[in-house]
Amino acid sequence: MRKLLTILLIFLLTSLHMIGQNSEEHWDTYMASYENGKPGSTTLRMDLIDIAPMQDFNYVLVTGLVYETSKENGFPENEIFSVLHNAADELIEIIQPETDFVLVGSFMHNGKRLEYFYLKEQKNIISKIERFYKIKYPEYKFYLNIKEDKEWDYYLDFLYPNEETLNYMADQSVLRNLEEAGDDLIKARRVNHWLYFTKETEMNKCKAELIELGFIVHYAGINKETNLPFELQISRVDNVDISSIFPITSDLRKRAKNFNGEYDGWETSVEK
Known part of the structure; x- marks a missing residue:
């Protein structure tokens, strides 16, 4: 194993x-x-x-x-x-x-x-x-x-890597892009996240949990261009080094799954 x-x-x-x-x-x-x-x-x-x-x-x-x-x-x-x-x-x-x-x-x-x-x-x-x-x-x-x-x-x-390793690699890929742009990954900054759901009720339940965790909701509604039609866009100020961001994205993935949804990734600004 x-x-x-x-x-x-x-x-x-x-x-x-x-x-x-x-x-x-x-x-x-x-x-x-x-x-x-x-x-x-x-x-x-x-x-x-x-x-x-x-x-x-x-x-x-x-x-x-x-x-x-x-x-x-x-x-x-x-x-x-x-x-x-x-x-x-x-x-x-x-x-x-x-x-x-x-x-x-x-x-x-x-x-x-x-x-x-x-x-x-x-x-x-x-x-x-x-x-x-x-x-x-x-x-x-x-x-x-x-x-x-x-x-x-x-x-x-x-x-072939298991799901946890694939997710870690995905986070590392974002961090590599930041470093290549001159970011030293030291500063905390706003990090945007996207989650998608099959039902509006499930999206709203997840949204309520995330608000309690300090996330700000920027959009919660329909996105007709995705397989799961209900989109939840959130953000929070966090550190983005791998030891900080990976536990956050792992938790968001689990919470999305709990409500039959999917976590779709994150992005942030380059800080120099």
């Missing part, structure tokens, strides 16, 4: 073209804590959530080097990072001539850096990768496994 590791979570957003892929890819990185208390770093293609499982890519290949580290968090020493990245790049060169594939992500945790590929065919992949490791990285142990995964459970149920 994953838990959001707030103080360590990293959000990385890039758009790039990977070898063997034709469409633009959206890669993110996040960190979470696991049952053994150690953090794990997951890098994955977020865009695949809209099309997974991909037809004919029925086999998942999970493979990577096992490393030793003196760090309590289980992450590698600095000099090992380059070895792990090089090995990951070289794996693509091994797989590419053998079968069509989709590289969906990687996972680093407790002495392992594992790459996740979905393949059309297994062919001689196992033997070729075993030979690669033994020749190029004889001083390292390695993990190597291929299994059928037509439903893409490894991607959907393990690599």
